[in-house]
Amino acid sequence: MGVLCVGQVVFRHFYLVGDRERYRDWLPNWGAIALSFVLPNPVFTTASMFGALLAYGWRRCKPASFDLYGYAVAAGLIAGEGMGGVIGAALQIGGVSGDVLGTTAGCPMGYC
Structure with a gap:
């Protein structure tokens, strides 16, 4: 490779x-x-595919807007995902994460 x-x-x-x-x-x-x-789970690839399709559509429909804001929006989404992971890790360490105090009400067939 x-x-x-x-x-x-x-x-x-x-x-x-x-x-x-x-x-x-x-x-x-x-x-x-x-x-x-x-990575053992498809989270990264799914997020990458969604982001790529969104960027493709945005760049095709509104190229001037994409040139101005596209990379800033992508960087913000990546940073937000990272901060969400840190908050999720802190909640897990604190013993108040979703798997302890959460619910599967919104999950299809209890998948979560």
């Missing part, structure tokens, strides 16, 4: 130039793919 990733970088920088530069958007992000294989 390492050779494939290095090969893609060389391919992108030396072959996809000029008129072929528009094809760079179709190359995969190997860091995100590797992270999805390392």
Whole structure:
């Protein structure tokens, strides 16, 4: 996989130039793919897919607005997810997390 990733970088920088530069958007992000294989649950990949589809639609419908706010919104969502994880960890350590005091009322068939 390492050779494939290095090969893609060389391919992108030396072959996809000029008129072929528009094809760079179709190359995969190997860091995100590797992270999805390392994590045992699909939370990261699901969030990444949702964010990518949202960004694609936003950039296609309102490109000026996306250029102005898109990356700031993405950074805010990533930071919010991180802060939510820290708060969830603190609640778990404090013994008042959702699995102790929570309910499965909103979960389909008690999945949560």
